Amino acid sequence: MNSMKRTLLTLLLTLLLTTAVSCKANDPDTTDNNANDTDTTVNEADTGNNNDENGDKEQTTITFAVNGWERGLYENRVEVFEEAHPDIKVELVSVDELMGNQNQGNAVVVELGGSDDSLLKLVQGADIISWYIQPGFVGDGLLLDLAPLMEGDNNFDAADYYPSVLEQYQWDGGTWAVPTNASYMLIFYDKDLFDAADTA
Numbered sequence: 078m079n080s081m082k083r084t085l086l087t088l089l090l091t092l093l094l095t096t097a098v099s100c101k102a103n104d105p106d107t108t109d110n111n112a113n114d115t116d117t118t119v120n121e122a123d124t125g126n127n128n129d130e131n132g133d134k135e136q137t138t139i140t141f142a143v144n145g146w147e148r149g150l151y152e153n154r155v156e157v158f159e160e161a162h163p164d165i166k167v168e169l170v171s172v173d174e175l176m177g178n179q180n181q182g183n184a185v186v187v188e189l190g191g192s193d194d195s196l197l198k199l200v201q202g203a204d205i206i207s208w209y210i211q212p213g214f215v216g217d218g219l220l221l222d223l224a225p226l227m228e229g230d231n232n233f234d235a236a237d238y239y240p241s242v243l244e245q246y247q248w249d250g251g252t253w254a255v256p257t258n259a260s261y262m263l264i265f266y267d268k269d270l271f272d273a274a275d276t277a
Contacts, residue, residue, distance in 0.1 A: 134164035142203035144172050151207075175202035207257070212248050222251035 155167045176198055199206045200219045227233045246254040
């Protein structure tokens with residue numbers, strides 16, 4: 078991954094982290110064989126130069142694959158990001174289109190792992206993906222270890238995340254994704270009503 082892509086990844090990672098942190102704050106209670114290279118820090122990644130011969134900034138486009146139901150969540154964040162970084166354009170692309178599921182909408186369930194090439198299709202069609210990952214994907218060299226970028230970013234604080242949420246994406250000594258949300262399945266009931274109905 079070249080230094081410009083790493084810089085863009087760092088910037089988009091910051092965007093995603095901002096989204097995740099703001100979600101928590103509101104909560105009440107390409108296949109690249111070098112993808113696993115963890116020697117690059119944020120400081121090294123930020124040394125990329127995106128100027129043309131005249132010294133003017135060239136606009137770089139990065140693609141971000143999202144599910145249809147997520148698109149609305151990211152559109153406003155992308156606008157804010159692009160205003161802060163006018164030389165970078167973020168193009169949201171559909172996961173379904175990249176997967177060849179255009180006519181099936183959000184009901185598509187893709188089996189992950191094994192011989193399935195779902196992640197390969199996504200990483201070939203987008204620079205950043207919003208997708209469920211599992212440890213088997215790391216061995217395929219399709220994911221970048223984000224730990225060095227997080228460690229080198231003064232704005233990133235792992236304490237902003239519930240430990241169990243962040244830890245589910247940490248294995249083999251790396252951090253392979255940034256959680257943008259967490260949901261918990263709970264059932265609430267009125268014990269007095271259940272006792273009164275003798276249903277307990």
